[in-house]
Amino acid sequence: MTTCEDTGVITPDSPDRQYSTRLRTALVLTGTGTGGAYHAGVLRALHEAGIRIDLVAGRGIGAVGAFFAAVDGGSRLWEETGVWRAPSAVSFYGWRKPLRAASWAGAAALAILAIPLAILVVAVLVAVLGMLLTLIGLESAGGAVTGAIGRWIAWLFAPGSLPTVIPRLALLALLIAAVVALAGAFPLRRDRGKRRAQHGLAGRVLGAPFSPHTLIDRCSAELWNLIRGAAPLASPPADELGRRYLELLAENLGQPGFRELLLTVHDVDARRDLIFGLLGTSYRGRFFSRPGVEANATRSVEAFDLMGAARDHALDALNAAVAVPAACESHLITFAPEGPWRGETHRVCDRPGALQRLIEEVAAAGAEQIVIVAASPLPGRPHELSAGRADVRGRASEPLAAFEAAALRDVVEHAAGRFAGLFMIRPVHNPVGPLDFAGIYDERSDRIHTIAELVDRGYEDAYRQFIEPVVAATGDRIETVQ
Secondary structure, eight states: OEEOTTTOOEEOSSOOOOOOTTSOEEEEEEESTTHHHHHHHHHHHHHHHTOOOSEEEEEETHHHHHHHHHBTOTHHHHSTTSTTTSGGGGGTTEEOHHHHHHHHHHHHHHHHHTHHHHHHHHHHHHHHHHHHHHHTTOHHHHHHHHHHHHHHHHHHTSTTSHHHHHHHHHHHHHHHHHHHHHHHHSOSSOOTTOOOOOSOHHHHHHOOSEEOHHHHHHHHHHHHHHHHTTOOOOOOOHHHHHHHHHHHHHHHTTSTTBOEEEEEEEETTTTEEEEEEEOOHHHHHHHHHSOOSSTTOOGGGTEEETTTGGGGGHHHHHHHHTOOTTTBOOEEEEOOTTSTTTTOEEEEEOOGGGHHHHHHHHHHTTOSEEEEEEOOOOOOOTTOOOOOOOSHHHHHHHHHHHHHHHHHHHHHHHTTTTSSEEEEEOOSOOOOOTTOTTOEEETTTTEEEOHHHHHHHHHHHHIIIIIIIIITOSSSOOOOBO
């Protein structure tokens, strides 16, 4: 086995098979958080080059790209006002509202406690000024300044002034922080299908630190803008938006720009991966009716047809896919009473290692050649160590990035020979972690890298690693994985 230094694609020493437009082609988008910006750049390049794609599949943030690419809406991702270039992208996966409000209240308490110290610093500076005025011969002015600051300090620190007010204000701010945090753990209104949590008060108060709701709201708004066109209609509820999205996709399936869709998420309660898909009639029946792998397991408990009983779960699948495990709360899906889960509400989230399962499902959906897009850079080599991250986002990003790189390597190893061609698009170097939406300083290049730049990098890599050397190749060796 050899490795291409420019693309990082592992290539066999045996003759390669060429990319063919006659084969059923699947585009697989995988990653977490900021990886969606890289996907957007790749989608733009594939769109410009007119690459034929029959099926789009997504895992993690790749579900966002798959959702838009399936209905010819990828431009909503890469445009200047799109999802990944707009200034609002820095707020994706922000702190949960209760934690954010509680932290601001706590910061206010610390600021209140720092007021006496700040006053004393000002008093010292003013006293020094009075002393300097005295030294240069302005005794009256210096005495006036020193006397004024002395009287002011005596009044502020009198028993009925700051010594009484400051502790009360600080205590009030801390009480507000505690009430806000508790309100997040015990909401006054219980949402439909809300799962009850037992014990663990501290866990309920603190919870997962980040929330994908800002990202979901932005994606929902862009999907609705795509669906409604020029009609000035208000955005419908999530269930209705999901149904309209599926209607648009089902009615236009087979038309240029519209593709079949596959998503994978993980059911924490059932401890199994779930597959949500919308396939063409020639593949739909065989895909959803094939037997389950486990003994006494039916396919219906893990594979959901978005054109059938699962049509209300389109946005549920998207919400679950962007819920980063441990970093975000799991999304709750209430299954239909007539389904195999009998109306139960399950906790569902992403699983970084689910890429291999997604590849298996893509093969079951009839894909003959696949293109994998991942923002995970090439594996590290000797003397490429960097300083560890001490911030919360960094501590969460580093293991996520490592897990995804390992999963990507395993997929390439196990998918060898399963497809007529397996092509990969990934960056050689990407210092932006999965949760670094505001950008990150890179030691190796000594500059700040942003997610807007990540969009451009995906665009360039798609041309350099796939479109020019593979699609446009005319008889030369093609770098693929067999």
